[in-house]
Amino acid sequence: VSARIGRLVIAGVGLIGGSLALALRRAGAVAEIVGFGRDAERLQQAVAAGVLDRGETDPERALSGADVVVLGVPLGAVAGLMRQIGPHLPATAVLTDVGSAKASVVADVETALGGLPGGFVPAHPIAGTEKSGFEAALPDLFRRRRVILTPLASTEAAAEATVCDMWEACGAEVIRMGVEHHDRMLAATSHLPHLLAYGLVDTLARWDTTEEVFQYAAGGFRDFTRIASSDPVMWRDICLANRSAVLETLEHYRRDLDHLTALVEAAEGEALEAVFRRAKTIRDRYRPVFEK
């Protein structure tokens, strides 16, 4: 396989950026991988770990000659990062990101650059673990996972194709949808569950101050709360960046939870069973999608 990307710059080398680097390197799909960040020591560790070819803390040096620039920082850091790298972004560079919410990234890029360049392709790889940092990076993290591109009216076809090829080289399946649609979908299937899981663990921690309750947790609790081990800063940023969609789905959920509570209170066994059965039917029907 010939190197399809000459110089790739990853701004923010964490779990996602690191895994992207490992996957592209293994696929022979990139000639040079440059990391940009504030912490020279961390960048040096990523070089030593074989994740990066070199690390740069100076934006001009980092961005020089970049063919593709990937924003790998938490959503709350995108605006600041764009202000920093904007002036040094080569006119021909493809710019993409990995954020779990898209409208906020588009707004941040537009504000920083004073407009949306044709090379900008918003993207969201639906993959991750509850771990953080490039030390947890895996070359297979994106294999058979979906990557959602939300191309804009301003996005050039060639840039979109480059980003598409990049993710396919990592073994991912690339799909496309609109920014707003993406943000509503992800609020429902990812952001809300994280909020609920964090909330449950915190509720129990404050409810039972001896923490004895956690000693008796079974498999259901383990699976249900695994995502509460996710990075708090990343998820704070996601909840704020995608606030309106998260609030919309939260409102639906809370209304339904009020209804479920009323059914338990009134001991409405039949109605309760109907809800559970409907949920089980759906969950079982999509099992092949979820478990793949």
Add this chain to the structure above:
Amino acid sequence: VSARIGRLVIAGVGLIGGSLALALRRAGAVAEIVGFGRDAERLQQAVAAGVLDRGETDPERALSGADVVVLGVPLGAVAGLMRQIGPHLPATAVLTDVGSAKASVVADVETALGGLPGGFVPAHPIAGTEKSGFEAALPDLFRRRRVILTPLASTEAAAEATVCDMWEACGAEVIRMGVEHHDRMLAATSHLPHLLAYGLVDTLARWDTTEEVFQYAAGGFRDFTRIASSDPVMWRDICLANRSAVLETLEHYRRDLDHLTALVEAAEGEALEAVFRRAKTIRDRYRPVFEK
């Protein structure tokens, strides 16, 4: 190993009863396993599958000569089952159950028998999968899992020892606590998560009628909602049987969720991160307990 139980009667041969049968048989801890149920054909299938030695649909024939009787039916069926088998229960038999809530079982047994026999030992193996039926039974289901006994003032020491030995023969760790304490603990760590997971899947199914939303569900959603594939009848029964404890923990959770919602609405990033961080700290601290 000598057979420690002569004749074991399992009333309701599903995932738990079937797994108990397989585990005890493999451990050589039982001489004969009799299944009691309404469906002769199902019982015959369980015999053919090597789960039971024989099946009986007549309570007198089933209970005759029983040394240990295990109630393996969903909680909502315990009262009816006890009315049926009560008159045929040998005076010397040890009676135990596998219910996920204990107060309701104690009440059902007391009502059916007109009192609490010394041989009655309420028990709850904290194990299971989202699958149902003896076809899904596994001899290792209880290995390294906890079984909670909630012995009563009326419980005789010899009966308690028999039930303890039975579960230890399955590889389980037996612990003891009071009925009310058990029911509050389990409401928090098991019953509430199930209710929330069922609720989330149902909310999304009704919110997005095209079900497109489930196509983009990632690993977090998969884990978070796995328990929504659990048996709807069993969980309806648990929610009703443990209603007051479930409602108490639901009330805590809903209040905290209102607070979380307010934090998202007000874009209180710092406070949101503090909740997430507290939850992550706890979840990470108990990871060895959860993942074992």
